Amino acid sequence: MSVIEKVKTGIPGFDDLLFGGIPKRNIVLLSGGPGTGKSIFGQQYLYYGLQQGEPGVLVALEEHPVQVRRNMAHFGWDIKKYEDSGQFAIVDAFTGGIGEAAKREKYVVTSIDDVGELIDVVKTAIKDVKAERVVIDSVSTLYMSKPAVARSVMMQLKRVLSGLGATSILVSQVSVTERGFGGPGVEHAADGIVRLDLDEVNGELVRSLIVWKMRGTKHDMKRRPFDITDKGIVVYSDRVIKLRGTMYSGE
Numbered sequence: 001m002s003v004i005e006k007v008k009t010g011i012p013g014f015d016d017l018l019f020g021g022i023p024k025r026n027i028v029l030l031s032g033g034p035g036t037g038k039s040i041f042g043q044q045y046l047y048y049g050l051q052q053g054e055p056g057v058l059v060a061l062e063e064h065p066v067q068v069r070r071n072m073a074h075f076g077w078d079i080k081k082y083e084d085s086g087q088f089a090i091v092d093a094f095t096g097g098i099g100e101a102a103k104r105e106k107y108v109v110t111s112i113d114d115v116g117e118l119i120d121v122v123k124t125a126i127k128d129v130k131a132e133r134v135v136i137d138s139v140s141t142l143y144m145s146k147p148a149v150a151r152s153v154m155m156q157l158k159r160v161l162s163g164l165g166a167t168s169i170l171v172s173q174v175s176v177t178e179r180g181f182g183g184p185g186v187e188h189a190a191d192g193i194v195r196l197d198l199d200e201v202n203g204e205l206v207r208s209l210i211v212w213k214m215r216g217t218k219h220d221m222k223r224r225p226f227d228i229t230d231k232g233i234v235v236y237s238d239r240v241i242k243l244r245g246t247m248y249s250g251e
């Protein structure tokens, strides 16, 4: 039996849940409601890779690249030096190329309705920086207005990302009450699903996550609490959280 190579996320506590990390070339759907920490998780995964000498690409569909750099700097993740040295790239799929700041971006997607264009730009960025890690934030934006094409978009992305050897996290936005992870088309196509949650317990918001699926490895099956600190996400892999009265607890 061949041993599957794992990619460490570097998020404290999280790799324990995957017995080492994400199997190489997997496409992982990172799903959760608003403010659950999806963007931070993705950025932390990329920054850890950079520190290990693994180049990365962040496809920004929800935020201006300038804002992304600012948010990352807030956690002490200085990506500028990696951008300058050609080990990291942000694909701007947010501005549509409009505005002064957008003119300074190297990788710009002018229309996100044209998935072909997006894929071409992403491909170029991955090849240029030799990316081993890719984050798309968020993939939902690509099919929000046309759910029927979700699976096809996902399959196209999967072929390109996996084909170029990258291990990818695709952020999937779901509403607070939604039980799923972004729709059947994407859930089945993804190699892995990680769900982040924010729930009110005794008048306080509590963060937790669960690994729902991960092809190529055994994984933890329990809901684990996590925190967002000034240094990013910390998962408490030895603690279990039971949410009362949610769709998960079966109460």
Ligand SMILES: Nc1ncnc2c1ncn2[C@@H]1O[C@H](COP(=O)(O)OP(=O)(O)OP(=O)(O)O)[C@@H](O)[C@H]1O
Binding pocket: 032, 033, 034, 035, 036, 037, 038, 039, 040, 041, 173, 228, 229, 230
């Ligand atoms: N320095 C920090 N310390 C603690 N918590 C923080 C810090 N910075 C941000 N947060 C928390 O992270 C949340 C935002 O996380 P993030 O942007 O990753 O969410 P998201 O899941 O991508 O949300 P959305 O889908 O709405 O964009 C904030 O609402 C806040 O609760």
